[in-house]
Amino acid sequence: MFWHTPCITTRKGYNPYSENRNGKKMRPLQKNNLYLLFMIIALVSTGCEIVVDPAETGCVSCHTDKELLKEIADPIEAEEGTGEG
Amino acid sequence: MVPLEPWKRVYINDDFLSINDDFLSEDKHGNIECNWCHEGNENATNKLDAHEGLITFPSEYPEYTCKGCHEEEHANNKTSLHNSQEGYFERFKIRAGYDMRDDGHAHLLQEFKDECGVCHTSCGQCHVSRPITVGSGLNWGHEFRRTPDLTTNCTACHGSRVGEEYTGAHEGLQPDVHYVPNAKRCEFCHKASELHGNAENDRTYRYDENKTTGIGCEQCHYKKDDILVEEINGYHSQHWKGDSGVTLTCQVCHSQPYKNCNGCHVAGSGITGSSYLTFEIGKNYLKSTNDRYKNYDYITVRHIPIAPNTFEPWGVDDLPDFENSEPTWKLTTPHNIKLWTPQTTVEEGQSCGISCHDTSYYLTDEDIELYENANYNETTGETGYGYDDISRERKANKNVIIN
Numbered sequence: 001m002f003w004h005t006p007c008i009t010t011r012k013g014y015n016p017y018s019e020n021r022n023g024k025k026m027r028p029l030q031k032n033n034l035y036l037l038f039m040i041i042a043l044v045s046t047g048c049e050i051v052v053d054p055a056e057t058g059c060v061s062c063h064t065d066k067e068l069l070k071e072i073a074d075p076i077e078a079e080e081g082t083g084e085g
Numbered sequence: 086m087v088p089l090e091p092w093k094r095v096y097i098n099d100d101f102l103s104i105n106d107d108f109l110s111e112d113k114h115g116n117i118e119c120n121w122c123h124e125g126n127e128n129a130t131n132k133l134d135a136h137e138g139l140i141t142f143p144s145e146y147p148e149y150t151c152k153g154c155h156e157e158e159h160a161n162n163k164t165s166l167h168n169s170q171e172g173y174f175e176r177f178k179i180r181a182g183y184d185m186r187d188d189g190h191a192h193l194l195q196e197f198k199d200e201c202g203v204c205h206t207s208c209g210q211c212h213v214s215r216p217i218t219v220g221s222g223l224n225w226g227h228e229f230r231r232t233p234d235l236t237t238n239c240t241a242c243h244g245s246r247v248g249e250e251y252t253g254a255h256e257g258l259q260p261d262v263h264y265v266p267n268a269k270r271c272e273f274c275h276k277a278s279e280l281h282g283n284a285e286n287d288r289t290y291r292y293d294e295n296k297t298t299g300i301g302c303e304q305c306h307y308k309k310d311d312i313l314v315e316e317i318n319g320y321h322s323q324h325w326k327g328d329s330g331v332t333l334t335c336q337v338c339h340s341q342p343y344k345n346c347n348g349c350h351v352a353g354s355g356i357t358g359s360s361y362l363t364f365e366i367g368k369n370y371l372k373s374t375n376d377r378y379k380n381y382d383y384i385t386v387r388h389i390p391i392a393p394n395t396f397e398p399w400g401v402d403d404l405p406d407f408e409n410s411e412p413t414w415k416l417t418t419p420h421n422i423k424l425w426t427p428q429t430t431v432e433e434g435q436s437c438g439i440s441c442h443d444t445s446y447y448l449t450d451e452d453i454e455l456y457e458n459a460n461y462n463e464t465t466g467e468t469g470y471g472y473d474d475i476s477r478e479r480k481a482n483k484n485v486i487i488n
Contacts, residue, residue: 018153021146026121026153058135059119060102063227069092072132 086241089215089222098226114229122150142217144209151208158208158281165282166291167206173197175289179411180391180404196399204242211280216241235270245360246344246387250421255362258341261421274300292375292416301377302335302422319437320429327380334378336385336418337366338428338441343419345388345456361456363388364427367414367448367485378416386448386485387417388456393477408480414448415485447487453479 018026062068101115120127122143129135143150152159162168174197178184185193203218210216211233214223219241224234233239240248253260263269282288306314315326320338323329342364367386371378378384393407428441454475479486 019149020121020124021149022124024121026117058130059123059125060097062132063095063097064099064102066092066096069096073091073095075091 086219086237086244088220094220094222096223096226098228101225101227115227142207142209142214142221144207144213147208155208160284161281162208163282164284164287165280166288167211167280168282170201170205171287171289172291173201176391176411177396180406181396181401182406193396193399193401206242211238218242232270232272239271246346247420250341250343250419253421255342255344258362258421259423262423276300292371292377332380332382333366334369334381334384334418336422337383339422339424339426340364340385340419341421341423341426343385343387343417343421346390347388363456364446365414365448365452366446366487367412367482368487369416370412370484371416383487384416385419386412386414387419388414408477410481412482412485413478414453414482448482448485449488450479450486453482453486 020026062072119125123140125139126134126137129137140146147159147162164171166172174184174186183190185197206216210221212229212231213225213227214221215237224230224237240251249255250258251261251264253264263273303314308314309317315321324331324333324338325335326332342362344360345363346360365386365388366383369378369381369384371384372381373379391404391407391413393404394402396404428446431437431440
């Protein structure tokens with residue numbers, strides 16, 4: 001199952017009623033923390049199958065890995081600019 | 086400005102994510118899952134698949150992203166000149182005689198979007214990343230900042246004139262007296278209310294007077310040692326208060342020479358040639374139409390790169406109202422203010438007006454020709470758009486030229 005920590009859905013900083021253009025409700029980004037670990041242990045022990053949502057762990061795991069990004073980030077074509085204002 | 090390295094453009098730092106754990110932090114954006122804003126394929130497990138349908142710049146669709154929490158800013162931003170580019174549309178309209186957004190001009194609108202439209206600014210280009218026009222890239226590891234950065238945001242676009250003038254980049258000229266590296270930044274004078282716009286006040290020109298206009302010099306410099314600014318010295322009482330019968334904007338005395346642009350836009354048509362530094366005082370052509378500048382007789386003017394055939398590559402051979410609408414030497418407020426400038430400096434015992442009166446600072450008929458001939462193109466051997474058009478240029482500036 002896809003699983004989101006319910007405890008942080010009441011955190012400030014996002015609007016849970018806001019929808020993106022696909023009609024998807026705004027949700028909090030999950031964080032790996034101790035609480036999460038205990039929840040996973042608890043869920044597994046009760047027989048739940050945990051499937052990690054790749055969009056939540058995947059984006060961050062690559063985009064915070066400096067060395068990985070140096071290998072895979074696309075070269076850009078942006079030219080030096082001084083602005084036109 | 087040197088573009089960011091590819092990896093740095095997309096690197097997310099820990100501070101952005103640790104915001105999750107900081108309930109007191111103002112920036113809550115790290116709380117929101119990535120694909121709510123950026124979409125993409127949330128079930129993918131490799132880069133190519135994950136980026137399928139990715140929205141690189143979510144704030145280009147603010148009604149589905151920023152508006153969710155920032156409804157007021159979103160409403161105001163519709164009228165922001167940064168966002169609407171209404172100034173471009175309006176200037177074209179008054180010179181061409183029609184609005185390019187009207188029916189029948191779809192091709193013009195497309196040309197505009199392809200060339201001029203790239204300078205449109207979305208929320209993210211000021212508060213998250215560098216502007217797209219300079220290669221974009223996350224500015225602070227995806228942190229959202231309330232105040233944009235002077236170098237990587239504001240002067241990334243407003244660099245060739247404002248940025249260079251403000252920082253004293255031109256040889257022989259000094260930085261603006263307000264410029265303190267890493268200290269007083271653009272927001273010192275240009276508040277969010279000006280930059281974001283105001284839903285109740287449509288603007289088509291950055292100097293329009295309304296509640297979103299930036300602050301003026303006198304709002305800080307209204308008095309010194311309990312003496313009002315207009316009484317502080319003879320210059321001010323004569324030319325700011327108006328005892329002489331002639332009033333000047335602050336910049337007329339306190340600006341240094343500034344850049345005037347020739348090379349223009351639209352596939353390089355219209356005016357060609359390089360930019361040049363000059364300082365010109367003109368008559369205030371806005372005196373009867375602009376509330377903010379109605380009290381001044383003379384202003385500093387800057388040459389803007391527009392010619393009757395500027396839009397030729399778009400199929401617009403001529404701007405029929407070119408000489409009957411707006412001047413090509415227009416009001417400017419240079420960002421290189423100094424107390425002592427060539428205009429305010431006199432030797433002891435000399436007349437107070439010797440550095441300004443009877444000088445070449447005043448825009449004349451000859452200047453119009455001089456600077457148009459400065460459009461000389463080394464490659465083609467031709468001047469910018471032909472000598473015949475000088476007459477149209479002169480007519481366009483009839484309310485600015487001082488004879």
